[in-house]
Amino acid sequence: DTGVSQNPRHKIxxxxxxxxxxxxxxxEHNRLYWYRQTLxxxxxxxxxxxxxxxxxxxxxxxxxxxxxxxxxxxSTLEIQRTEQGDSAMYLCASSGxxxxxxxxxxxxxxxxxxVV
Amino acid sequence: AQKITQTQxxxxxxxxxxxxxxxxxxxxDPSYGLFWYKQPSSGEMIFxxxxxxxxxxxxxxxxxxxxxQKARKSANLVISASQLGDSAMYFCAMREGRRDSSxxxxxxxxxxxxxxP
Numbered sequence: 001d002t003g004v005s006q007n008p009r010h011k012i013x014x015x016x017x018x019x020x021x022x023x024x025x026x027x028e029h030n031r032l033y034w035y036r037q038t039l040x041x042x043x044x045x046x047x048x049x050x051x052x053x054x055x056x057x058x059x060x061x062x063x064x065x066x067x068x069x070x071x072x073x074x075s076t077l078e079i080q081r082t083e084q085g086d087s088a089m090y091l092c093a094s095s096g097x098x099x100x101x102x103x104x105x106x107x108x109x110x111x112x113x114x115v116v
Numbered sequence: 117a118q119k120i121t122q123t124q125x126x127x128x129x130x131x132x133x134x135x136x137x138x139x140x141x142x143x144x145d146p147s148y149g150l151f152w153y154k155q156p157s158s159g160e161m162i163f164x165x166x167x168x169x170x171x172x173x174x175x176x177x178x179x180x181x182x183x184x185q186k187a188r189k190s191a192n193l194v195i196s197a198s199q200l201g202d203s204a205m206y207f208c209a210m211r212e213g214r215r216d217s218s219x220x221x222x223x224x225x226x227x228x229x230x231x232x233p
Contacts, residue, residue: 031218031219033218033220033221035221040225040226041225041226042120042207042209042223042224042225042226043161043207043221043223044223045220045221045222048218048220050218055218056218056220089159091161093161093221095219104151104163104166105163105221106163107153107160107161107162108160109158109159109160110159110160112159
């Protein structure tokens with residue numbers, strides 16, 4: 001499968017625990033994005049990587065959130081001390097660098113986080 | 117600030133008929149791109165169609181077409197000959213075009229489409 005892959009697909013965690021999600025983008029894509037989608041809403045931008053550099057972070061990304069993309073390949077999103085408000089679908093997307101404006105972002109199937 | 121508005125939380129359409137999903141946008145950037153994505157219950161976002169702000173003609177992709185009215189800042193999605201498999205959430209999104217931007221997508225709140233047999 002050459003699409004964007006996210007693991008795990010589902011995660012249930014107790015409040016206060018740390019969780020980490022992984023995203024494997026399409027191999028030749030240098031742009032990687034994380035979005036968060038709550039029930040009944042559209043995805044909201046969290047952060048953006050170009051290769052290994054994290055170039056933009058949303059105000060939604062509190063200090064408890066950290067994302068990395070070592071070596072410009074896969075990316076991880078960690079949430080520390082989870083809160084019930086963190087329950088959401090976390091989507092990863094990647095896109096290439098050619099003709100950026102009309103190049104669609106390819107999304108993974110997401111990781112659904114439930115904080116109990 | 118950029119904003120996407122989808123005013124139809126839910127829509128019904130009879131199988132084989134056409135349906136229009138509304139999308140309006142707001143931006144001060146002269147260069148932008150508009151996208152429509154489909155999200156089935158399984159969760160993945162599936163790209164449907166793209167319209168660039170400088171494109172002279174409305175985009176078409178198979179049964180999907182985009183009714184782009186730049187002066188009214190609207191980019192409505194038209195699905196012709198609806199199929200049962202078209203039942204899903206549909207999101208309109210905008211990408212800013214500044215050269216130093218992240219080219220992130222700004223999404224609307226979506227429209228849930230149900231196709232009736």
